[in-house]
Amino acid sequence: MKKQKITIALSGNPNSGKTTAFNALTGARQHIANYPGVTVEKKYGRLVHKGYDIDVVDLPGTYSLTAYSLEELVARDFLVNERPDVVVDIVDASNLDRNLYLALLFKEMGVPLVIALNMVDVAQIRGIEVDVDVLSTLLDVPVVPTVARANKGLDEVLDRAIEVALSERKWKPVIISYGADIDESLEKIEDVIKKRNGYDTKYPPRWLGLKCLEGDTQILDIMQADPDMSSEITEICSKTNKHIMRTLEEETEGIIADHRYGYIAGITKKAVKRKIQSRLNLSDRIDKILTNRMMGPLIMMVILYVIYEFTFTVSEDPVNRLEEVFALLKGSVSSFIPEGYLKSLIVSGVIDGVGSVLGFVPLIMFMFFSIAIMEDSGYMARVAYMLDRVLRWFGLHGNSVMALIISGGISGGCAVPGVMATRTLRDPKERIATLLVVPFMNCGAKLPIFAVLIAAFFTGNKARMMFIFTLLSWAFALFAAKMIRSTLLRGPKTPFVMELPPYRLPTLKGLLIHTWERTWQYVKKAGTIILGLSIILWAMMTFPRLPEQEIRSFDAERGRVRASFLAIPEVKSLIRDEKTLQALDTLLHEYQETVRRDGVHKDEGDDHPLKPVVRSILSLKENKKVGDKEGIEQRVALSYLILEKEMNAINGREQEAQLKATIAGRVGQKLEPLTRRIGFDYRTNIALVGGFAAKEVIVSTLGTAYSLGESAPEKSGFLSERLKKDPGWNPLTAFTLIIFIMLYVPCFVTLISIGRESSWGWAGFSMIFNLFSAYLVSLVVYQVGLSLGLGI
Amino acid sequence: MKKIIKMREMVDNQAGTIRRVSASGEMGRRIREMGLVANADIQIQGRAPLKDPVAIKLKDYVLTLRNNEADHILVEVDLPE
Numbered sequence: 001m002k003k004q005k006i007t008i009a010l011s012g013n014p015n016s017g018k019t020t021a022f023n024a025l026t027g028a029r030q031h032i033a034n035y036p037g038v039t040v041e042k043k044y045g046r047l048v049h050k051g052y053d054i055d056v057v058d059l060p061g062t063y064s065l066t067a068y069s070l071e072e073l074v075a076r077d078f079l080v081n082e083r084p085d086v087v088v089d090i091v092d093a094s095n096l097d098r099n100l101y102l103a104l105l106f107k108e109m110g111v112p113l114v115i116a117l118n119m120v121d122v123a124q125i126r127g128i129e130v131d132v133d134v135l136s137t138l139l140d141v142p143v144v145p146t147v148a149r150a151n152k153g154l155d156e157v158l159d160r161a162i163e164v165a166l167s168e169r170k171w172k173p174v175i176i177s178y179g180a181d182i183d184e185s186l187e188k189i190e191d192v193i194k195k196r197n198g199y200d201t202k203y204p205p206r207w208l209g210l211k212c213l214e215g216d217t218q219i220l221d222i223m224q225a226d227p228d229m230s231s232e233i234t235e236i237c238s239k240t241n242k243h244i245m246r247t248l249e250e251e252t253e254g255i256i257a258d259h260r261y262g263y264i265a266g267i268t269k270k271a272v273k274r275k276i277q278s279r280l281n282l283s284d285r286i287d288k289i290l291t292n293r294m295m296g297p298l299i300m301m302v303i304l305y306v307i308y309e310f311t312f313t314v315s316e317d318p319v320n321r322l323e324e325v326f327a328l329l330k331g332s333v334s335s336f337i338p339e340g341y342l343k344s345l346i347v348s349g350v351i352d353g354v355g356s357v358l359g360f361v362p363l364i365m366f367m368f369f370s371i372a373i374m375e376d377s378g379y380m381a382r383v384a385y386m387l388d389r390v391l392r393w394f395g396l397h398g399n400s401v402m403a404l405i406i407s408g409g410i411s412g413g414c415a416v417p418g419v420m421a422t423r424t425l426r427d428p429k430e431r432i433a434t435l436l437v438v439p440f441m442n443c444g445a446k447l448p449i450f451a452v453l454i455a456a457f458f459t460g461n462k463a464r465m466m467f468i469f470t471l472l473s474w475a476f477a478l479f480a481a482k483m484i485r486s487t488l489l490r491g492p493k494t495p496f497v498m499e500l501p502p503y504r505l506p507t508l509k510g511l512l513i514h515t516w517e518r519t520w521q522y523v524k525k526a527g528t529i530i531l532g533l534s535i536i537l538w539a540m541m542t543f544p545r546l547p548e549q550e551i552r553s554f555d556a557e558r559g560r561v562r563a564s565f566l567a568i569p570e571v572k573s574l575i576r577d578e579k580t581l582q583a584l585d586t587l588l589h590e591y592q593e594t595v596r597r598d599g600v601h602k603d604e605g606d607d608h609p610l611k612p613v614v615r616s617i618l619s620l621k622e623n624k625k626v627g628d629k630e631g632i633e634q635r636v637a638l639s640y641l642i643l644e645k646e647m648n649a650i651n652g653r654e655q656e657a658q659l660k661a662t663i664a665g666r667v668g669q670k671l672e673p674l675t676r677r678i679g680f681d682y683r684t685n686i687a688l689v690g691g692f693a694a695k696e697v698i699v700s701t702l703g704t705a706y707s708l709g710e711s712a713p714e715k716s717g718f719l720s721e722r723l724k725k726d727p728g729w730n731p732l733t734a735f736t737l738i739i740f741i742m743l744y745v746p747c748f749v750t751l752i753s754i755g756r757e758s759s760w761g762w763a764g765f766s767m768i769f770n771l772f773s774a775y776l777v778s779l780v781v782y783q784v785g786l787s788l789g790l791g792i
Numbered sequence: 793m794k795k796i797i798k799m800r801e802m803v804d805n806q807a808g809t810i811r812r813v814s815a816s817g818e819m820g821r822r823i824r825e826m827g828l829v830a831n832a833d834i835q836i837q838g839r840a841p842l843k844d845p846v847a848i849k850l851k852d853y854v855l856t857l858r859n860n861e862a863d864h865i866l867v868e869v870d871l872p873e
Contacts, residue, residue: 064825068818095853098827126852251816257824261832284837284849293841385856389842392858398845495822495861496845500854 006165007055007082011075011106012090013099014061015378015501017118021090021148022058023513025158032517040074040423049158057084063098065105067211067218069426079111080202085165086112088157090148093130094123094502096272100264103139110171110204113141114160116153120145122502127275135271140174149507173204178259182213182252185240189213192232212237214253283378283502291382300383307370308410311363318362326355345538348704353534356696357445358523364444365519367412371405372514376506381498388496394478395485398496399424400434404477406518408441411470415439415746417518419753427494432758433484436766437477439746439754442470444522445695450738452699456720457734473742480773529749533693540664541686541704546657554654558647565643574613574636584610584640588617613637659705664689678740678778679733688740694747732785736778744774793871799834799846799862807835808869815864826855828865 010025012018023030026045035042043058059078060071067073079087087106091099106113117130136143142160146153177183189209203219211219212233223230237252244252290299330351337343374380380402388398400422401409407418418438425431442450450469458465485491545551565571566581575581591614616637659665660682667689668682675685683705690701699719706722723729745767746754755763796811810832815823827850828834837847837854845856 064821066821066825068821095851097851098853101825101827128852250812251820253816254813254820254824254829257821258829258831261827261829265831284854287837287847287854291838291840291847293839293843297841385845385847386840388856388858389840389844493858495819496856496858497822497826497828497861498856499826500847500856502853 004051005053005055006086006162007057007084008161008165009057009059009079009082009084009087010090011059011087011102012061012118013063013092013095013102015499016061016090016092016095016099017148018058018061018090020507020510021116021118021146021154022056023509024148024151024154026056035074035078040071049155050162052162054158054162057082063102065102065109066214067216073218079106079109084111086114086161088114088116088161090116090118093117093120093145094126094128096128096130096268097261097264100139100267101260103141104174104176104260104264107139107141107174108176108210109207110173112164112171114157114164115139115141115143116148116157117143117145118148121147121150126281129273129275131271131273135267138267138271171204173207175206176259176263178256181240181243181247182255182259185213185236186210188236189233192229192236196226196229209233210256213240214256281502286503287382287500290379291386296382296386300386303374303379304410307367307374308412311366311370311410311412315363315366319359322359322362323355326351326359330355341542344542345535349534349538350531352700353537353697354527354531356448356700357530357694360444360448360696361519361523363412363447364414364522365515367410367444368406368417368518369511369515370410371413371518372511373506374405375402376504376510376514378501378503381500384498385500391478392493394482395430395433395489395493396437396478396481397425397427397430397434397494398498400430400481403434403438404441404474407438408443408446409470409474411442411466412444412447413441414443414445414518414522415441415750416521416753418443419750419757420521422757427491429485429489429491430494432762433481433489435754435758436484436762436769437481439750439766439770440473440477440480440743442473442742443695445747446741448696449698449702449741452702452719453723453734453738456724456729457731469738469742472739476743476773476777480769529752530694530696533748534697537664537690537693537697537701540667540689541659541662541701543662546654546661550657551654554650554657557650561643561646561650565639568639570632571636571639574610574632580610584613587611588614591618613640617641659683659686674775678775678782679736680740681728684737688744691741692745692748694749695741698741730790732782732790736782736785739781740774740778742774743770743777745771794868795871796866796868799848799865799867800859802836802867802869804836804838806869807833808867809833810865811868812866813864814866815861819861819864823857823861823865827851827853828855828857834867 010018010022012021022043022045026047029047030043030045033042033044034040040060045056045058047054047056057078059075062069062072062075065072065076067076078084089103089106091103103113103115115135117132117135120130123130130145132143132145142164144153144157144160146157148154178186186206186209189212190205193205193208208219208223212223215237220230220234223233241252244250244255248255250258290296330347333351334343334347337346371380374383383405384398384401387401391398391400402424403418403421405413406421407413407415415438418441419435422431422434422438425434450466454462454465562578562581566575566578575584587608587610595618612633613636616631616633617640620634620637620641660669664686665682668685671685672680672682675681680688684702686705687698687701690697703719706719706726723734745751751763751767754766802808810828810830812830813820813823813828832850835849837849839846840856844859846859846862847854847856
């Protein structure tokens with residue numbers, strides 16, 4: 001019977017076009033998970049080819065298969081334990097020697113292999129001609145030329161892969177000679193292993209021998225299961241190592257690598273013809289400019305600035321539109337649901353909370369799109385290269401720059417994918433240090449509150465202030481990294497041997513997939529965690545209610561004010577009693593609603609006796625004069641406005657009392673003694689507590705806390721205006737608050753990501769460390785500012 | 793005349809052949825698996841703005857490594873007249 005289901009493991013060097021091939025093969029039918037127990041991403045997809053159901057597993061892109069990097073170990077374990085039917089190795093034809101190193105390692109393991117000789121078009125342009133048949137014969141592996149980005153040759157790869165999968169059942173390791181000394185000890189180790197009946201048949205014996213000689217920690221651990229065998233092998237290994245060291249003055253590992261490259265050189269000599277002797281190709285010439293010692297950094301600045309401008313200009317319109325959509329949704333939901341807790345929950349809790357997160361999706365999407373261009377074109381590697389020396393001063397790695405930029409290093413990003421991006425760092429200490437400082441960057445969620453505060457207190461130099469805050473966040477992040485790396489995470493720097501991949505024109509498909517993956521991580525949090533937290537926050541800001549007694553005393557106060565209004569003789573002549581006054585309130589409200597909605601109010605000619613008063617009130621509100629004569633209507637209208645003001649004041653006091661009575665209000669007040677030293681009152685504290693859940697919530701919470709007693713809080717720019725007028729606020733408070741928000745606790749989702757990527761201990765540390773840093777820095781800023789007389 | 797020097801001492805655009813990689817452990821493995829092994833021909837492509845890391849061309853690809861790593865790679869170069 002024919003086997004209908006086939007598993008293909010896709011492997012290859014980074015930058016060999018493996019991801020492009022995977023995308024071309026599986027299209028949108030991709031799934032992402034983690035390999036069990038580790039944070040290495042496992043991508044897989046399914047496709048049907050010639051009646052066969054094919055599972056494609058995208059192994060991590062690696063140069064080698066050693067035990068010292070997590071990705072390589074994961075790839076190796078997958079091959080050994082899952083036994084895919086066939087491995088398709090994507091090999092960059094324009095860079096054959098280094099790419100065949102991995103292919104050779106597969107051959108040595110003996111896995112059924114098909115080589116996709118990718119990017120043959122690029123190789124051709126560079127004058128590199130690969131003889132596919134010769135290569136295939138010498139390696140004893142089917143070789144298929146492909147151009148993955150143009151979807152060329154991939155069908156044939158699948159054909160060959162199916163053939164291999166159907167024919168080969170056993171792994172057939174190839175034998176490479178490593179010189180007399182090593183070969184001899186390899187044979188000895190093989191004998192030792194084969195003599196044992198119980199040895200793990202998952203691994204080919206000679207391969208185990210090689211790993212032992214290379215000092216592979218994982219394999220040595222596995223061997224420990226049989227202590228006798230293990231000690232016998234260890235002895236052979238150490239003897240060989242000593243001998244090699246004495247005679248060749250090299251480590252065995254080095255000799256093995258040299259031989260592998262020698263073996264490959266022998267193959268490529270026969271299979272590869274160079275028409276043009278390697279000279280500067282286009283990519284090198286671009287590098288002469290883009291990584292030039294003088295111009296490189298300048299160009300980098302310009303590129304980052306252009307990305308910043310592009311993201312914010314292009315996303316402005318969609319962000320506004322999305323806001324309108326949410327406002328519309330809010331409006332229509334409000335009219336459907338009757339007044340009460342349910343309405344409050346849905347409108348202020350769910351729609352505001354989730355809306356504030358989703359509203360920024362366009363901005364984040366365009367930022368990720370720009371970052372994807374930098375990555376896919378190969379420029380990101382150059383940024384890492386140029387900045388490595390700087391980042392190393394602070395105990396980070398050139399590659400840390402990517403995580404920092406994704407998290408908002410250019411302004412606007414998200415720390416969640418930023419935390420994920422630290423996976424490219426190999427050294428755990430550098431990785432954790434990067435993880436911990438990534439939340440200091442100005443992610444997209446912090447921008448709205450920054451915008452409000454800048455608009456209120458730093459008018460005129462908006463862009464400059466934003467730029468200053470971006471620089472400050474970098475300064476804090478780097479300084480914090482330095483501190484962490486010279487105390488808690490002291491340790492040596494890891495090697496920086498890194499490839500500068502040739503510049504490539506990114507494919508739209510690749511860019512879109514990259515953008516989508518990261519944006520989705522951001523969107524996902526709106527649907528799940530933010531939704532839950534919004535509801536909790538809403539409850540915290542709503543309950544418990546004021547005691548009945550207090551509500552009644554506010555009602556009584558309102559009654560008194562209204563009664564004294566009605567007692568004015570002129571008023572009395574027009575508005576007889578409380579009932580007429582309520583009718584006036586309603587009429588005025590309706591009037592204003594229609595004006596707001598349609599721009600103008602069409603007088604339908606119904607002659608309500610109160611209409612002249614309403615018109616007078618509206619005219620007065622707009623500061624318009626109605627004729628020269630001060631009629632009775634106008635005087636009544638004037639009194640009405642005074643009444644309205646008094647009513648608003650009472651309502652405001654009631655809402656303030658209500659807010660203070662709630663859980664959030666109490667927490668905010670409890671914190672006041674601490675936060676007063678950095679200039680924050682209880683309302684700011686409430687917003688900051690809300691920011692624990694997600695930084696987006698700060699604006700809406702602050703808006704709610706400051707909208708108390710106002711008649712039209714929905715108007716945009718309202719919060720800025722309100723803060724500007726508030727005596728408790730000044731530029732120094734605003735500046736301190738921005739710094740505090742920049743630094744204080746990462747949002748909930750980021751904390752979870754940090755926990756998953758490192759440990760819960762580090763997530764806890766991150767929370768405390770950031771909160772402490774934020775408070776300390778804010779304290780210094782605020783107190784120094786005060787003593788300089790800035791806080792006025 | 794030929795001379796063996798450390799890779800760190802090489803100047804921009806200078807070419808040479810690797811004779812020995814003396815690094816061991818993780819650094820050695822990383823250097824070797826990227827193709828920096830004895831007999832490989834290399835050329836210095838350039839240096840980062842702060843003169844470190846160094847970019848080198850090897851066959852058809854460009855690698856970057858830090859100066860303290862380049863210290864472990866001995867390269868045979870033509871001695872300038």
